[in-house]
Amino acid sequence: MSPPRPARHPSAPRSEARRPCRRRGRDRGSAAVELTLLAPLLIGLVLAVVAAGRQTEARMQVNDAAAAAARAATTARTPTDAVHAAQDAVNAMLTGTGTGCHTPTVTVDTTNFTPGATITATVACTVDLADLTNLGLPGSRTITASAAAVLDRYRTVSGGFRNTDGSVGSNPSAMGSS
Numbered sequence: 001m002s003p004p005r006p007a008r009h010p011s012a013p014r015s016e017a018r019r020p021c022r023r024r025g026r027d028r029g030s031a032a033v034e035l036t037l038l039a040p041l042l043i044g045l046v047l048a049v050v051a052a053g054r055q056t057e058a059r060m061q062v063n064d065a066a067a068a069a070a071r072a073a074t075t076a077r078t079p080t081d082a083v084h085a086a087q088d089a090v091n092a093m094l095t096g097t098g099t100g101c102h103t104p105t106v107t108v109d110t111t112n113f114t115p116g117a118t119i120t121a122t123v124a125c126t127v128d129l130a131d132l133t134n135l136g137l138p139g140s141r142t143i144t145a146s147a148a149a150v151l152d153r154y155r156t157v158s159g160g161f162r163n164t165d166g167s168v169g170s171n172p173s174a175m176g177s178s
Helices: 018-025 030-074 079-094
Strands: 105-109 117-126 140-149
Touching: 030 079, 030 105, 030 117, 030 140, 079 105, 079 117
Parallel strands: none
Antiparallel strands: 105 117, 117 140
């Protein structure tokens, strides 16, 4: 003979195996609701990451363009040629890069255009972010970078430097020896 069973409460489930079935009925459709609520947040997060990546890429390219502009400006013989060389260098660096920077502005400081002087080039570019959502929403950010380069100390600059040590091509140490 087996021992008597304890009395069961009337609201207690008959078996543990049936409990998940009851629960499944209450949770039906919850995954769809969760996905519906989380999808816009996930899409927004992805767009924010893409926007941050585009800005980082544009910042790196604008920094490179500013360095190229400063180098190009130091190879010119006149301040006017330096500005044109810097603009050409920036246009060559930023054309067709896909960053959304279509009209960069270049400023070159040539106030002290003499050998050994520092030439500073500043590049500003507005990056368009409106195409990320395809909704036509406005969005842009201006990125600015500056770079400096030194004019070669031992070269001639038109109108700004004369060789006072002797004639061109002469060797001052060999002047008195014949």
